[in-house]
Structures are given as structure tokens and as C-alpha cells.
Amino acid sequence: xxxxxxxxQVTGPEGVLLILQDVSFSVMPGEACxxxxxxxxxxxxxxxxxxxxxxxxxxRVLLDGVDLFALNEDxxxxxxxxxxxFVFQTFQLLPALTALENVMLPLELAGRSKEARDxxxxxxxxxxxxxxxxHTPVQLSGGEQQRVAIARAFAxxxxxxxxxxxxxxxxxxxxxxxxDLLFELNRAQHSxxxxxxxxxxxxxRCNRRLKxxxxxxxxxxxxxxxxxL
Numbered sequence: 001x002x003x004x005x006x007x008x009q010v011t012g013p014e015g016v017l018l019i020l021q022d023v024s025f026s027v028m029p030g031e032a033c034x035x036x037x038x039x040x041x042x043x044x045x046x047x048x049x050x051x052x053x054x055x056x057x058x059x060r061v062l063l064d065g066v067d068l069f070a071l072n073e074d075x076x077x078x079x080x081x082x083x084x085x086f087v088f089q090t091f092q093l094l095p096a097l098t099a100l101e102n103v104m105l106p107l108e109l110a111g112r113s114k115e116a117r118d119x120x121x122x123x124x125x126x127x128x129x130x131x132x133x134x135h136t137p138v139q140l141s142g143g144e145q146q147r148v149a150i151a152r153a154f155a156x157x158x159x160x161x162x163x164x165x166x167x168x169x170x171x172x173x174x175x176x177x178x179x180d181l182l183f184e185l186n187r188a189q190h191s192x193x194x195x196x197x198x199x200x201x202x203x204x205r206c207n208r209r210l211k212x213x214x215x216x217x218x219x220x221x222x223x224x225x226x227x228x229l
Contacts, residue, residue, distance in 0.1 A: 001050070001160060001192060002026045006059035008045055008215075019045050023059070023217045025210060029159070032186055032193040034203035037212035043196040046212065047162050050194065051084055052076040063160060081110040085153030085191070087163040087182075091145045093137040093152075099124060099144075100133040103152045110156055123151045127181055143174035147181065154185050161186065163195035167202065179205070 006023040009016050020042045027033055035043050048054040050061055052068040061068045063083060068076055085106075093102050103120035107113070124133055127147040137145050146166065153161055166182060167175030179202055186193045195206070203209050211218050 001194075002062040003050070004060050004062070006046070006049060006061065007057045008042075008049065008054070009057045018215055020049070020056070020212075020215045023212075023215075025217060027192055027194065027208075029192055030186075030190045031208065032183065032206040033195075033208045033210055034206040035194060035196045035210050035212065036198070036203050041212040042215040043212055044164055047164055047194070047196055050160075051086055051162050052080050081106060081156065083159045085156060085158035085161040087146075087149050087153045087161070087166045087195075089165040089168040091137070091149045091169075093145055093148055095137050098134045098136055099129055099140065099148045099151075102137075102148055103155050106152060106156050112156075120151070120155055123155050124148070126185075127151045141174075142170055143178065146170060146174075146178050150178070150181060150185070154189060154191075157189055158191055160192045160194070163193070165196055165198070167197075167199060175199075 003023060003025050006020055007018075008020040009018045011017070023046065035046060037043050045054070049056055052061070055069060060070070063079070066079065068079070071079065094105070097105070100117070100120050103124055104116040107116035107119055112119070121133060124130060127150060129144060129147055129151070132140060132144060137148070140148065163182065167178055170178060182193065182195075183205065193206075195202070197203055
């Protein structure tokens with residue numbers, strides 16, 4: 001993935017509000033990067049742009065050489081279904097569907113209905129929920145719901161996985177298990193992982209940290225060495 005000059009601004013009653021300004025970086029296949037920064041620094045906005053869920057004021061995002069924002073909304077949705085997985089802090093599971101059905105859904109939307117059930121079952125078993133396939137979200141604990149959300153994100157074997165505070169609503173022990181699972185699947189599928197987090201220990205487990213400050217990317221930290229962009 002390559003991000004070039006990404007800027008997002010909105011106009012409100014008090015004038016123009018600059019949320020992101022000229023953000024540029026690249027991420028190698030299989031790399032794990034943490035996006036860090038204070039509340040309001042633009043982390044979640046950046047994640048939404050990387051997923052093609054929002055459109056920047058200027059700049060571009062290249063995924064496998066394809067500019068997300070040169071595509072129309074339908075084409076972006078199709079590309080997102082094929083190449084991008086998303087783990088939300090609030091899980092975003094459909095309450096009327098079982099765990100199996102929730103994980104099958106992105107596969108069906110991607111036109112892979114014939115393999116959806118078997119593929120969903122396989123990834124749910126991998127995250128330790130083989131005995132919970134037919135439970136709805138209300139019948140699952142918070143940690144189990146997040147594991148379903150992770151299984152759903154990985155079910156399509158995405159090239160890029162985006163996670164927004166994936167442990168924010170979990171206790172410490174459950175959160176650590178979820179993070180272990182994220183990194184395990186990241187390594188197994190060789191997908192690129194970008195996650196927004198306030199958790200310093202989680203950020204240190206990534207190959208690199210991208211720090212935002214008031215909408216600007218102020219540095220990239222790889223292991224103990226920081227280099228200014």
C-alpha cells in the first residue's frame with residue numbers, strides 16, 4: 001500500500017477544519033503497523049480513507065497499484081470486498097445472524113457463495129469458535145464477538161487488514177488473546193496489518209509505528225529508530 005499526500009478537510013460553521021494534512025507513507029506486504037496519536041489526531045479518519053469508506057479532499061491511496069479514489073463508489077466497494085478486511089472496535093456484527101452467518105456474509109457479497117459456508121466454518125474453528133457456529137451475538141461474550149469479527153475480516157483472505165482499537169471494549173486478558181490471534185492470522189495469511197491503538201504494548205508488537213499529531217504524520221518509528229518523513 002502507498003499513501004500519497006492524503007488530506008481531509010470539512011467546512012463547518014466556524015470555517016474549514018483540517019482533519020488530515022498531506023499524509024504520505026508506504027507499507028510493505030505482510031508488515032504490521034500501528035497508527036498512534038492523541039484523541040482527535042485523525043487516526044480513525046485515516047483508517048476510513050485507507051478502506052475507501054470516505055473520500056479525501058486530495059491525495060491518493062494505491063492498493064496493488066490501483067488508486068482507490070480513481071474508482072467510483074461501486075468499484076471501491078467491490079475492491080474492498082476482495083482485498084480489505086476491517087475489524088471494528090464495536091464488533092459491528094449483525095444481531096439476527098449467527099456467528100457462521102456473520103462470517104459467511106462478506107464471502108457471499110464477494111460472489112463466493114458456494115464456498116462461503118465451508119470457508120467461514122474453517123476460520124471460526126481457527127479462532128476457537130467451532131462450538132459456537134450457530135450462536136447469535138447476544139449469546140456470545142465480548143471476547144467471542146470480537147473473535148467472530150476477526151474471523152469475518154480474515155475470511156476473504158484480504159491483502160490488507162485494518163483494525164480500529166480492536167481491544168478497546170475488552171478486558172486486559174481477553175484483549176491480549178485477541179491481539180495474539182490478530183498477529184497469528186496476520187503471519188499465516190501474510191496480509192498487511194494496520195491498526196489504530198492507544199495501547200503502547202500493542203503498538204510495540206508492530207514492525208512500525210505511524211504517529212499522527214493534529215492531522216499530520218510526524219514520524220515513523222521502526223523498532224527503536226525514528227525517521228522523520
